[in-house]
Amino acid sequence: MIINHPILGPRDSQEFVYLGAAEMMNRPDGMSAGIEEFHEWLYHRDNPAGEHRELWYHEQGDRSWLVVTRNTLTHEISRVELARDVAKAMGRSK
Amino acid sequence: MADTLHALTALGQAAPQTRVIGPYRIEERFDVALASVASRRGREAEVASAAAAAGIPLPGPARFTAGPLYAGFWVAPEMWFVEAPFASHEDIVAVVKPIFGEAASITEQTDAWVRFDVLGTNLAALVEKLCNVDFARAADGYATRTVIEHMGCYLIRHTSGALTIYGGRSSAQSLLHALEVTAASLL
Amino acid sequence: MSQSNRISGGQIDRSKTLSFRFDGKSYQGHAGDTLASALLANGVRLMGRSFKYHRPRGPLSAGSEEPNALVHLRSGARQEPNTRATVAELFDGLEARSQNAWPSLKFDALAINDRLNTFLTAGFYYKTFMWPAAFWEKLYEPIIRKAAGLGALTRQEDPDSYDKGFLHCDLLIIGAGPAGLSAALTAGRAGAQVILADEDFRMGGRLKAETLEVGGQAGADWAAAQVLELAAMPNVRLMPRTTIIGAFDHGIYGAVERVSDHLAVPMKGKVRQTLWRIYSRRAVLAGGATERPIAFENNDRPGVMLAGALRAYANRWGVAVGRKVAVFTNNDDGLRTASDLRAKGLEVRVIDARKGEEVIDTSGRLGLKSVTIRSNGKVETIACDALGVSGGWNPNVNITSHHRSRPVWEEAIAAFVPGEDGPVGLTAAGAAAGALSTHGALATGQAQAIAALADLGIAAKADALPQAEDAPVAISPKWYVAGGKGRAWIDQQNDVTLKDVKLAQQENFTSVEHLKRYTTLGMATDQGKTGNVLGLAVMAGLTGKTIPETGTTIYRPPYTPVAMGTLAGRSRGKEFKPFRLTPSHKWAEEQGAVFVEVGMWLRSQWLPKAGETHWRESVDREVLATRKSVGICDVTTLGKIDIQGTDAAAFLDKVYANNFASLAVGKCRYGLMLREDGMVYDDGTTARLGENEYVMTTTTANAVLVFRNLEYARQVLWPDMDVQLISTTEAWAQFSVAGPNARKLLEKVVDQDISDAAFPYMGAGAITVGGIRGRLFRISFSGELAYEIAVPTRYGDALVRKLMEAGREFDAIVYGTEALGVMRVEKGHVAGNELNGQSSALNMGLGKMVSKKKDSIGMVLSQREALLDPNGYRLVGVKPVHKDGKLTAGSHFLAIGAAPVIENDGGWLTSKVYSPHLGCDIALGYLKAGDQKIGTQMRAVNLLAKPVQETLVEIVSPHFFDPEGERLRG
Structure with missing residues (x-):
C-alpha cells in the first residue's frame, strides 16, 4: 500500500508500523478515570468492514504517527493526518 | 591524566576506507561531525533565526542544504541533522548548543552513524537496486530516510553523480557489503 | 534427423546453431528458439508424462500458459523442475530431462494408472484412502506423492544469486504486443515515464507469430521497428524477459526479470533473476489472450495442439509440427492457422464445428497418428501428425482479478473480459480487454494510454494508427464433443477430464469453487490458463445454466510460477540479515570470543582462555573473577535514548510506572515500563544529565519498541509536552566495569575523582578518559560495585584495551552474556524470560514500584482485582x-x-x-x-x-x- 504522508507525500506502507484503531488516542486520564473506563477504552473497539481510522507510525521515515483513514474492504486510503494534529484537535495537551 | 584514546572508523580501521567498483566510488567519511537539532515546543521561530544568524541551514522536509561551514538536512518535524567539519567540531554539541541556547535540544550523533559517499555515473541504477528511492527523478538536495537490506539509512542526493548514505554505525560492514555487492552486480 | 521439421521463415538466427540435450540425446537448434520449438524442429513431440495418469504428452501451447511440456532444466545444483519448454530460451549446451516418467519417457511404468482410470477419477483420494486414519500420513500420501506429481527438487544449494529492486513510473504497460506497443509509443512520445514489460525475450506479442501486416509491413517487422523507437526514448524502460506477477495495492506491481536464464551460467557477479517492485501511477494491462481447447476423446496426444500455437511454431520459429495437419475449430481464427500452414506448403484438413464437423477420437500412443472425424453423420479416419484445435480465445484477465474483481462474460467473443472493479489505476487494452483484432489492439492501447495519462495531467496525442486487420470475432461456442467415453481432457496439467466434471456435477459439486477443489481443475503451475473456462463451460452445460450464471473462479498472484530464490533475493545464508557489531568486537575476536546473535547484534557469549574445553569452564571463571576482583562487559547494545525538553521529567513520570520527577541532576534510577494492560514490558536505568536532559536505557531487545512508544506518548497522548527524542544507542560505546576492584581500575583510567564521595551509588555524570569526553554511571546489574563507562563509539575499541591494560594488576577479565546472565540470576534481576508480556510488577516482586500518585501508562489496569490476587x-x-x-x-x-x-x-x-x-x-x-x-x-x-x-x-x-x-x- 501507499500512504500519502501529509509532510513527505506518497510512501510505501512497508516503511510504517501499524498500531490499530485511532480510537486508542482517546486515552482516559489515569487520575480521574477508573478501571472500568480504562477497560472499555483498551479492549472494546469496533472492527468495521469499511472505513476505519487507524494509527500508523513512520518508523523508517520521519517518525511521525499518522491517522490513516482506510477502507478495510478495498484498502482505499481517503485521508492521512498527523496524529499530533488530530490529538490536539481532540483536546489532548499535556 | 591517563594516555589518550585512539579512534577507529566505523569499519574498524584506523583510517577511512575507499572502494572503487567499476564506475562507482564508495568513500567512508570520518571527517564529519553530526548533531541533531530539535526545536523546543513553541520556539521554532527562535531556532530558525538563530540558525540563520549562525549559518546553520535548517531546510524544509526531505531537503538537504549545504552552507560554508555547516550543512543540514531535515529528519523529522522540527528536527534536523547538522553536519560540520570534525576537525573544528569534534565536540559539536559544545559548539552548537550556545547558538540555540534553551530554544533547541541538541544531541551528539557523530558516532551513531557511518557515512558513505558514493560517486559515479548512473547512480540511479545503483539506488534502484538498494532502496525504494526514485533517485533519477529526485531533485538535487533531496534527503530521505530509507531502508537498505533491512538497515535504516538516510540517503542524500547531492547531484546525479554524488550521494551520501548515513547508516547505523554498528552495521557499517553489512551496509558496505550491500553497496559493494550491488555495485559489482551492475558491472 | 537433424531439424527435420524445420521449414523456411521465422525469427530465428540460422547462422547461430546451438547444441542441446534432451533426455540424454543431442539435438541442434538456433538462436531465437525455445526448447519446445527446437525439439519440435527435431521431430520430438513427446516431452513429458501427465500428472496422474502418466499419459504421454507434448506441448499444447507456444507460451507461458503451457500445461504439459514441463521439464527439468539444467543439471546438478542448477536443475530447475517444472520449467515450461515453451518459454525456456535455447542456449548452447542446454540440458533438459523429462519429468514424472520412470524408467523412461517412452516406457513409463506408472502408465498403468492410465489403465486404472476408472478408479482414479476426481475425489478418489477422499473416497479410497479414508480408513484407517493413521494410514493416510504414513502410507497413502507418500505413495500418491511419488506416483502423481511434477518435477523433483535437487536438494542442493542453489549456486545462483538473486536480487531485488524498486522502480517508479507514470505508466506501467504489461505486455508488448500490438496493444502494449501502441500504448508505450503514445505515452513515450508524450514524455511520460514508461515501463514496458513483457514475459517474452522478444517484444511484439502475437505479431511475432502472425503473417498479418501492420502499416504495410510484416507485423513482426513493424513490432521490431517500434521497439527500436521506444528503446531510443530516455523516458521509456523496456523490460523484456520480465513477467508482471501480481497487482498489489495502490499501483504497486511485482515483476520477475529473468536476467540470466537464457545463459548456461550467469555472468560473473550477475544475478539469475531480479524481483522488482514497480511503483506505477497508472497501469495498462496489454497481456493478450490465450487460446482454449475443445474437449474430445483422446485430445491430449503429443501433436495435438492449440491452433494458434501450431501457427506460431510455423511463423515465428520456422517449425512444422507435422507435415499432414488437421485443424479443428469453432471460429475464424482457426481458419487463419489453416491458411498460414498451407502457405508454408503443408497439407491441411479443416474440421469446422460450425459446419457440423467434429473430431471424435485420435490415435497414436506416443504421438498423434490419425484423427477420427464425424461430419454430418459420416465418420472417417484420416492420417495426420499434427492437430490444431481452437475453441476461441480467452482474454488474459488474470491480473485484473488480483483484487477480487470478477471477470464478466462477453457473449460476442464467447469469453470473459475484465470486470469493472479491478485494481485501481489499471485498465486493460487489446486482446486482454476483448479487442481481439490487430486494429482493436492498436486503437485500445493508444486510447487507454491517453486516458491514463490524462488522469495524471499529461497530455498525449492520438497519432494516426497504422493500417491493420480488423476482422470481427466469428465464433460459435463449442466446448466439448458429446458421445465419447469421457476421456476428453479439459485440464491437461491436472488430468481433469470431461468425466471428472460430470462426476462433480453428479455429486453436487456444481459451484465453480467446489468444482475446482473437487477435481483440481485449474491448480498447479499453469493455474488453469487453458482449462479453466472450458471446465466451467462444461459445468454450465451439464447444469443447464448459462456461463455467467455458473460464474468463474478468480486468479491470485503470481501470474506464472516464481522461484523461491527470487523471493528470497540476497537474504539467505550469512546474508539473511545484517549484523550489528559492538565497539569491542574486533578486540573480542582477537581473544577468540564465542559470539551469540542477539537480534542483529553479535555479542560475546563467553571468552575462552587457553585450556578451557567446555563453555561452563569459561563462564564460571568469568563470574568468579568478576565477583572476586573485576570484570568488564560490553553493554553498548542496550538501547539509549536521549530525552530533552522542559517537560522531560513529567514525560518520564508518564512512561515509567515509578516516580522520576524526584530524580536529581547527576543521578540515575531504575525504571519499570508497563503496557496499558498493566504488564511489565521493559526496564532500565535513566540518568538525569541536566535540568532538562536525560538519557534512558532500554533492554537490547526492546530498544526500537520503547522508542516507538515514547514517540507515541509525546505525539499522540500528550502532544503539547515539550519533549525531544533521539536514539544514541550507537553513538556511545558503553562498558560495564563490575567487581570489588571496579573503582580502583577506573581510577586509573578516568581523569576525574570518582571516589565514593565524589561519585556515589547511582551517580551519573560527564568524565573524561585521557581527555576524551565520556560518561560514567554508577549502576549495577551484577550486584557488585559497578559502573558503566561510555565514550564516543570511535574510541570504544581503545577503551576496552585500556581497561584491560589498567586491569592487569587486578586480574581483570571480560565477561560475555552468559556470565552476565548468571550474575543477574544470582541477584534476582528480571530479564527477557521474566519480562514475558504476561507478568505484572507485582508478579515480579516489584509491585511497590508502581506509583498510584501519578498517571502513568499501565498504572490503572495494573490494579485490576485479578492482577492483585x-x-x-x-x-x-x-x-x-x-x-x-x-x-x-x-x-x-x-x-x-x-x-x-x-x-x-x-x-x-x-x-x-x-x-x-x-x-x-x-x-x-x-x-x-x-x-x-x-x-x-x-x-x-x-x-x-x-x-x-x-x-x-x-x-x-x-x-x-x-x-x-x-x-x-x-
Missing part, C-alpha cells in the same frame, strides 16, 4: 535440595506428592543457571503465592524430558547473592 504468581528463587539436583528452565512446580496434572500446576521456572558461588544449579521462577512459600520444598518437574525429570527444590528469595546489596554500595 495475593495467591497469584510471585518471582521466587529455586535451589535444589540436594546440591547435585538438576534444574531445567520451563519445568513446572508441583507440591510434594501432587499428580502432574494442570490443576496442581504451581508455576514454572523461568531462568536457570549454574551458580559457581553456590556450587549448584539455581533458577528463578513464577510460583503461585510464591512469597508465602519461601523456605518450603516443592518438586520441579520437566514432563518433556525422557525420562521425566523431577528435582526436589527449596523455594528461596530470588536474591541469592548479597541480598542486602552491601557490595554495590561499597
